[in-house]
C-alpha cells in the first residue's frame with residue numbers, strides 16, 4: 001500500500017492579522033528624503049504604510065496577530081501543538097521569535113521555530129513545511145508572518161525605505177476543518193541570485209562592529225530593483241502555474257490570487273502572465289506597503305474578513321523573497 005496516499009491534508013482553522021496604528025504617507029516620506037507621492041505611486045502603487053510605535057516590537061505584532069487568529073479559530077493558546085514564525089526582522093538575534101511567542105501566548109512546551117532570512121517568501125514556505133508536519137502526525141500549527149522593518153532599515157535610502165511597512169498576519173493549520181483546505185504547495189530557491197536582494201552585514205562574513213557602523217553598512221538593504229522585479233514576476237507566475245498543474249486545475253478554475261504585496265506593477269504583471277483579470281489579483285499594497293513575510297497572511301485575513309472569498313473558491317497564495325526564494329500554494333475554500 002502507498003502510505004503517501006493516506007497522508008492527512010492540512011486545513012485552515014483560523015485567519016488573523018495586525019498592523020500598527022501609526023500611518024506614514026508618501027507625503028510624510030517626501031519630508032524626509034528626496035522623493036514624491038507621484039514617484040512612489042507610479043513605481044509601486046504604495047500610498048501609505050503603517051509603522052510600529054516605540055513600545056511595539058516584532059513579538060508584540062506577532063502576538064497581536066496570533067490572538068486574533070486563535071480567536072477566529074475558536075482555539076486557546078494551549079490547543080496549539082507547534083509554532084512557526086516567518087520573519088527577517090526578529091525580536092532578538094537569538095533566541096528566535098517563536099520561543100518568545102510561545103511564552104507570550106501561554107502555549108504548552110511545544111516545538112517552535114523561526115523560518116528566517118527568506119524575506120517575503122517565508123510565510124508561504126512555512127505553509128509548505130507545516131503541511132508536511134501535519135501529514136506525518138496530526139497537530140495544530142500556528143504560522144505567523146511578521147516584520148517590523150521600519151526599525152531595521154536605512155531611513156536615508158529613498159530607493160528602499162519608501163517600499164516597506166510593519167505588520168503581521170497568521171493562520172492556524174490543522175488536520176481537520178471545514179473552512180479551507182491546503183491542497184498543495186510548490187517552493188523553490190535559486191541561491192545564485194542571493195546578491196540581488198540582501199542585507200549583508202550582521203552575519204559572520206561581515207559581523208556588526210564599529211567598522212560596519214562607521215561605514216553605514218549595518219542596515220543597508222542592497223537591492224537590484226529591476227532584477228528583483230523580473231525574477232519576482234517570473235517565479236510567482238511559474239510557481240502558480242505549477243501548483244495548479246499539480247492539483248489538476250486550470251487558471252480558469254481560480255477565483256482569486258493573493259500575491260506578495262511588494263509592488264502593484266509586479267502584481268499586475270503576474271496577473272497578466274497567468275491570464276487573470278486585475279480584480280482577481282488581491283491588492284492592499286497601497287494601504288500597507290511591503291510588510292515582508294506578513295503580506296500574504298495579512299491579505300488573506302483581510303480578504304476573508306471582507307467576505308471576498310466564497311465557499312467553493314480556489315485561491316492561490318504566492319510569494320517571492322530574498323534568496324531568491326519563491327512559493328505558491330493552492331487553497332480550496
Ligand code: ACO
Nearest residue numbers: 035039043119120158159225226228229262263320321322
Ligand atoms: N523617489 C524618487 N526617486 C527615486 C526613489 C524614490 N523613492 N528611489 C529611486 N529613485 C530614483 C533613482 O535614484 C533613479 O534616479 P536616476 O535615474 O537619476 O539614477 C530613478 O529613480 C530610477 O531608479 P530605478 O531604480 O531605475 O527605478 P525603477 O523604475 O526600476 O523603480 C523600483 C524602482 C520601484 C524599486 C522597481 O525597480 C521595483 O519595483 N523593483 C522591484 C523591487 C521590489 O519590489 N522589492 C521589494 C522588496 S523585496 C521583497 O519584497 C522580497
